[in-house]
Amino acid sequence: xxxxxxxxxxxxxxxxxFIPLLAFFVLPMIAAAVLSFTSWDLLSPPHWIGFANFKQLxxxxxxxxxxxxxxxxxxxxxxxxxxxxxSAALALNRKFKGSGAMxxxxxxxxxxxxxxxxxLWKWILNPSGGLVNSALHVIGIQGPGWWTSKSWxxxxxxxxxxxxxxxxxxxxxLAGLQAIPPEYQEAAAIDGASKRQVLFKxxxxxxxxxxxxxxxxxxxxxxxxxxxxxxMTAGGPEGSTNVVVGEIVRNSFDYGHMGYASAxxxxxxxxxxxxxxxQIRLQKRWVNYE
Amino acid sequence: MSKSANTRKSPKPKYFTIFFGFVMLFPxxxxxxxxxxxxxxxxxxxxxxxxxxxxxxxxxxxFQALDWPRLFLNSISVTVVCVALQLFTSALAGYAxxxxxxxxxxxxxxxxxxxxMIPMQVIIVPLFIEMRQLNLIDSLVGLGLPSIVTAFGxxxxxxxxxxxxxxxxxAAVLDGASHIRMFFSIALPLCTPTLAALAxxxxxxxxxxxxxxxIVIFSPEKMTLPLALSNLHxxxxxxxxxxxxxxxxxxxxxxxxxxxxxxxxAQSFLTAGLKG
Numbered sequence: 001x002x003x004x005x006x007x008x009x010x011x012x013x014x015x016x017x018f019i020p021l022l023a024f025f026v027l028p029m030i031a032a033a034v035l036s037f038t039s040w041d042l043l044s045p046p047h048w049i050g051f052a053n054f055k056q057l058x059x060x061x062x063x064x065x066x067x068x069x070x071x072x073x074x075x076x077x078x079x080x081x082x083x084x085x086x087s088a089a090l091a092l093n094r095k096f097k098g099s100g101a102m103x104x105x106x107x108x109x110x111x112x113x114x115x116x117x118x119x120l121w122k123w124i125l126n127p128s129g130g131l132v133n134s135a136l137h138v139i140g141i142q143g144p145g146w147w148t149s150k151s152w153x154x155x156x157x158x159x160x161x162x163x164x165x166x167x168x169x170x171x172x173x174l175a176g177l178q179a180i181p182p183e184y185q186e187a188a189a190i191d192g193a194s195k196r197q198v199l200f201k202x203x204x205x206x207x208x209x210x211x212x213x214x215x216x217x218x219x220x221x222x223x224x225x226x227x228x229x230x231x232m233t234a235g236g237p238e239g240s241t242n243v244v245v246g247e248i249v250r251n252s253f254d255y256g257h258m259g260y261a262s263a264x265x266x267x268x269x270x271x272x273x274x275x276x277x278x279q280i281r282l283q284k285r286w287v288n289y290e
Numbered sequence: 291m292s293k294s295a296n297t298r299k300s301p302k303p304k305y306f307t308i309f310f311g312f313v314m315l316f317p318x319x320x321x322x323x324x325x326x327x328x329x330x331x332x333x334x335x336x337x338x339x340x341x342x343x344x345x346x347x348x349x350x351x352x353f354q355a356l357d358w359p360r361l362f363l364n365s366i367s368v369t370v371v372c373v374a375l376q377l378f379t380s381a382l383a384g385y386a387x388x389x390x391x392x393x394x395x396x397x398x399x400x401x402x403x404x405x406x407m408i409p410m411q412v413i414i415v416p417l418f419i420e421m422r423q424l425n426l427i428d429s430l431v432g433l434g435l436p437s438i439v440t441a442f443g444x445x446x447x448x449x450x451x452x453x454x455x456x457x458x459x460x461a462a463v464l465d466g467a468s469h470i471r472m473f474f475s476i477a478l479p480l481c482t483p484t485l486a487a488l489a490x491x492x493x494x495x496x497x498x499x500x501x502x503x504x505i506v507i508f509s510p511e512k513m514t515l516p517l518a519l520s521n522l523h524x525x526x527x528x529x530x531x532x533x534x535x536x537x538x539x540x541x542x543x544x545x546x547x548x549x550x551x552x553x554x555x556a557q558s559f560l561t562a563g564l565k566g
Contacts, residue, residue: 009469010392017379018398020439024417025405031416042419091307104552105311108318111548111555113498115516116537119523120321123530129333131320138336163317168559175560224411227500231520245411245501252415253505261415269412276407 032269035262042256053263063264065239066247069154073229073243074222076158077165082214084162085169090199092170093177103174107167114164114227121160122147122232147233150240157229157241164228169214176210177203216279223271244268318541325349325535332531348535356518356536357511365497365514368434373492375438377485384447384481385473389459399448405441410502418505428508437496443488446561450484451477487558490551497544515540 036053040046057063088106092099109117124131125146133143147156180203188198204211226245229235235242235250242250244264252261324332325348327341386392387399410417417436418427426432454477462472478485503517510518519540522533548555 006390007392010386010390010395013382013386013390013469013473014398017383017439017444018401020379020435021402021405021441024420024436024439025408025413025441026401028413028416028420029405029408031419032413035416088307088310091304091310100552102307102311103556104548105315107552107556108545108548109314110559111494111544112541113500113516113544115498115500115520116540119519119533119537120317122523123324123534124317124320126530129335129530131337134333134335134337163314166314171556171559220409224409226411230500230504248411248414249501249505252418258415258419265412265415269408272409272412273407 032262032265035259036266038259038262040258042258046259049259053260056260057263057267062239062242063244063247066235066242066244069239069241070223070225070243072154073158073161073225073241074219076154077161077222078215078218080158080162081165081169081218082211085166085214086173088166088170089173089177090203093174103167103170106170109164110167110171112164115231117160117164118228118231121156121163125156125159148237150237153233153237153240157232160232161222161225161228165218169218172214172217173207173210176207176213179210180206212279212283216275219275220272223268223275321534321541322538324531325538327531329529329531348529348531349539351529351532352522352535352539355522355532358539360511361513361515361518364430364512368430368437368514369493369496372434372437372496373489376440376443376492377489379439380443380447380488381451381478381481381485382473383444384449384451385469385477387444387448388451389454389472389477390469402441402444406445410436414501414505417502421506427506428512430512432506433503433512433514434496436502437492437499440488440492442562443492446484446488447481450481454480484561486554487561490555490558491562 035046037048037050038046039049039052092103092106125133127133127143127145127148130143130146132146136143144152146152184202184206185198188202193201224245225243226249229241229243230246230249233241235246245268248261248264248268251257251264323339323341326344326346327338328343328345328347331338331342383402387395421427421432421435424432426435458476458480459472462476467475498516499514500516500520503514504520507513507517510521513521519533519536522536523530
């Protein structure tokens with residue numbers, strides 16, 4: 001076959017995805033990088049200001065606050081979702097009557113949209129008349145203000161996030177558990193290891209590839225957290241749940257600071273690149289592929 | 291099927307597992323229960339598990355508040371078109387990368403791989419400006435355009451196309467089949483499991499999308515379900531039983547699809563997970 005003919009066919013096959021890819025991913029990415037060095041309010045043409053946006057963001061209290069909030073969100077969310085997901089995976093890693101149905105129960109929130117999850121939990125955590133506070137009232141406890149309170153708002157957005165993603169984490173860890181050859185656990189049991197020892201000395205160490213993957217994917221996804229927070233609190237009250245993407249949206253679409261918002265986007269992109277880079281570098285060292 | 295060490299020991303589920311499963315489902319139950327309560331009972335202390343005087347009043351209200359046929363039509367049309375285009379463009383490119391030799395193949399593939407790492411959140415500003423230039427703001431076309439291709443889909447289809455046996459291809463070449471014919475009559479049918487997995491993942495991401503619709507759509511008649519639902523609750527006073535009626539209506543079709551396609555959906559999420 002001549003390479004020319006193949007080339008034409010290839011162009012025919014590639015173009016339908018490559019042209020949109022250039023138009024809606026590559027071009028915007030380049031534009032974001034360029035715009036981050038400009039000042040632009042959409043009304044007058046953008047003008048070049050060099051590194052001014054980046055110098056500004058280092059001292060931008062609201063941006064730093066949103067970055068810290070994002071980290072706090074992840075620090076609260078990740079241990080909960082991992083611990084509960086692991087517990088569910090260990091409990092469901094065997095066949096029993098209805099185990100499929102049980103897995104489905106854990107997985108239903110995963111396929112529900114963030115908007116629905118957020119509305120549902122906003123109602124459950126409603127300070128007056130919401131399920132949680134009404135139930136607390138019955139046993140004589142005055143419930144907190146949840147998403148209306150500066151000190152409880154972060155908890156209020158972490159709970160639904162963990163609830164929604166738990167099933168996905170469970171699924172990934174179940175796949176990891178099933179990849180462990182049962183001989184190891186059986187041999188340890190024959191040698192007189194307790195269930196606890198088998199879990200901590202055999203199962204969990206051999207589960208590190210799946211664990212590592214869960215941690216990386218959670219970091220990448222949740223540095224971009226937005227939907228559920230925007231619906232529940234819109235970043236409030238008093239910025240207590242304002243996250244990086246919320247700050248990008250506010251700067252661009254509320255204040256019209258397109259250049260500055262692009263600079264914030266580049267910082268977010270850099271963070272995600274670093275997480276991905278760390279993943280690629282550490283994968284070999286940390287992970288126990290037998 | 292691998293059997294783990296405790297497979298044989300405990301055939302019965304632990305009660306805790308069952309209990310926790312119901313805890314996971316409880317918010318959905320509470321959503322439905324609240325949607326059937328009147329305004330007084332919904333906010334009552336102590337809360338009632340089942341509505342004492344079930345009413346469809348909230349559903350009547352939410353049908354007045356939102357144009358449901360239009361919302362479903364918008365969501366379905368954007369999702370169907372985007373998923374179909376994603377499958378088609380991904381399969382075509384996947385075939386080329388797996389089965390054809392051409393110049394700059396590796397460089398072009400590297401561009402696909404690189405775009406896999408670009409999150410929507412990072413390019414949202416220029417994407418909005420681009421749609422504004424194209425005069426596609428506040429239109430379903432502008433809403434759908436960024437979702438007609440997926441680099442991840444191309445990657446996935448390439449893997450699947452690699453698995454097609456050489457002999458099948460050689461036999462087809464001997465029969466004088468062109469690549470276009472081979473694509474449609476051999477490659478596509480053999481890749482249906484991967485296409486199905488990709489279809490499920492694409493469906494989820496387009497159907498549930500919130501950030502991009504929030505930015506690009508303003509008119510109520512152009513909204514998709516998630517966006518319209520998020521607008522149901524007001525700044526101060528929210529009619530929660532009505533909102534719960536709305537979310538119930540939106541959850542039911544998805545839950546039904548899930549019940550039918552449970553296994554395939556779980557499998558496709560695993561496929562997405564194991565891409566790295």
